[in-house]
Amino acid sequence: MTEIGLPDGIRACLFDLDGVLTPTALVHAAAWKDTFDAVLRTIEGPDFQPFDATTDYDTYVDGRPRADGVRSFLSSRGIELPEGEEDDPPELNTVHGVGNRKNVLVLDKIREEGVEPYPGSVRYLEAVRAAGLRTAVVSSSANCRDVLVAAGIEQLLDVRIDGNVARERGLRGKPKPDTYLEAASDLGCGPDESAVFEDALVGMDAGRAGRFGRVVGVDRTGQAEELRRHGADTVVTDLAELLEPAR
Template identity: 70%
Template structure:
């Protein structure tokens, strides 16, 4: 399906009536903050486990195993890539302190680092994305944010974008409803359902390969890959109908 003149010159097919946006790397510049928190967490763990000759967590590891996935899924996927298995959580089911050598503990350590950066004002929105959101809403299209992050609402508030979305399906909502995270399409499908739109009439906007897989497998009408890190070919291989470096390019292409 090619790009055509959608209402408002949005660079989308005219059949699209709703836009479903990932948060980190699409709306906000938090992907780099997430990557740094993951790197610090995993490198400390690997250094303790393997000594000073450990192989550090890399940008490839972030893209392949962590980006776009729910936190615990990311921990499991990365550890599996290194042949490492950890317990899920402590015996008895109590929460472990951040840094405990369990899947939950490593995830909590990463989240503590991320929250510290958010509270220190280390979050920004992409200006082109905010302009595009304004144009989408002015054209009368539905809007939803779909994120695996449990900090989605805090991030939106930090950049003043909370009121830009009619629907929010994030890590908190997904856990409450028992929705599997990306690369499964369930969170995007839930957002479309809340907007009252069939998947084939919704566009998905994602920067993560897991998000591309979710958009394609969910049968959505259009999938936009947002390439912030030079992985355009991989985004297309995972199902993007078009790839842009910034959402503002969609308005210019319309």
């Protein structure tokens, strides 16, 4: 299957959403920065060290379930908040309250700015489907379907495993491979017959842990070497690079 840049034997393509199919990773990073900076300012005062929307986002938040991202980043600053409840109001300084605050900001930004998919990703989705492969989106976001609909690409994906589905089925989030394995299973394929497409380091870890047939790193932020170190078999800056005419 050289025309789509994958080894023979691959029957399913499993795509992360933010940063792979849509540029919403940038929206998430900005929302996390606004959220965490407000928390840090409250706890540490005006001289706090701000959240870095590139380094801190990539290291502690990107690709993780929302509450895990809150715990991971705040732990890096030596901060521990009460867990709270999943429906905590966004103004409450609990793990779930902070996560819900970020979610409100993300939804506001998506409504205000809209969502346009990466053109190269749309081309690639259409090409793999034309080649007879099945497709799934695998995202930790609870807003995955809203983003797919807003971007106009929901019909190009056969299966959706997102934050809501993961919670309903009791699946562990990335870097565990559970959500990707579930997507492959829902498509009737084994991991060795499936390719993972990810931009997050924890997504690379999930692909490697699940022993998938191919793990493709999508480098939107200049972290190609990190993606390779975390398990990418190949790294591209745009999925269209995998199509033969683009090589």
